[in-house]
Amino acid sequence: MDLRLSGQVAVVTGASRGIGLAIVSTLLAEGARVVAASRRRSPELEALAGPGLVHVATDLMEPSAPGLVIARAAEEFGGLDILVNNAGGPPPGVTLPRSSFFEAGDDDWRAVFEFNLFSVVRAVRAAIPLMLRRGGGAIVNVSSANGRQPAPMNVDYSAAKAGMNNLTKALSEEFGPQGIRVNTVSPGPVRTPWWTDQGGAADIIAAMAGSDRDSVLDRLAPEMMRLSTGRLVDPQEVADAVVLLASPRSASTTGADFVVDGGLLKTV
Known part of the structure; x- marks a missing residue:
């Protein structure tokens, strides 16, 4: 099936390994041009090098970093159609999993929220004006099944992802009428x-x-x-859901949460 992504411009964060790498590879295979953001390159990302791929080495914990990544897409490819906020998990200096609420202090909570939620807010803030200039776009936020299933393990991370889910719904309501679709993909445990x-x-x-x-x-x-x-879960299984949501084939899907969790969530 042609996902009609040829020539579209995408930004993918957390792009050097795992889910992010699979998303970049899939977007390139569909003909998109990609700005891949990560702290450093990986051999696997290097293997995808070509005229349709630009790597930006960045630390999304820096408040200015998400905006600079978005600006790079406009500089290199003339605009932005797709934003995939994939970067997440434990920021530098933080070890997960935790087994108890009391294992995380204030600095841990701040770091986890900075990386998993505030960097997303800043990226979206920079991306939406570029998308509006092109008549619309698609934002896919990679959340987590943990954002929907509270548990004592990784409570700070789960709370940040729950915030992302709420943010996604709010953005889909405000910007859907202007042609910008915003969805989440919530993986379970991914290898x-x-x-x-x-x-x-x-x-x-x-x-x-x-x-x-x-x-x-x-x-x-x-x-x-x-x-x-x-x-x-295999990373490619998550990437397939992300790229489908980014595609015009999903033109009527917004404010949705696609769960790719191997059956982790048992609730209706």
């Missing part, structure tokens, strides 16, 4: 470096459970979270 890196979530949970990282990734984590599929 990304956040899980698989040395010292990442798999190692932390293995230490808590007296197990090993491979057992956590392949069996224990899916069992603990009661995933209906019995496995962690």
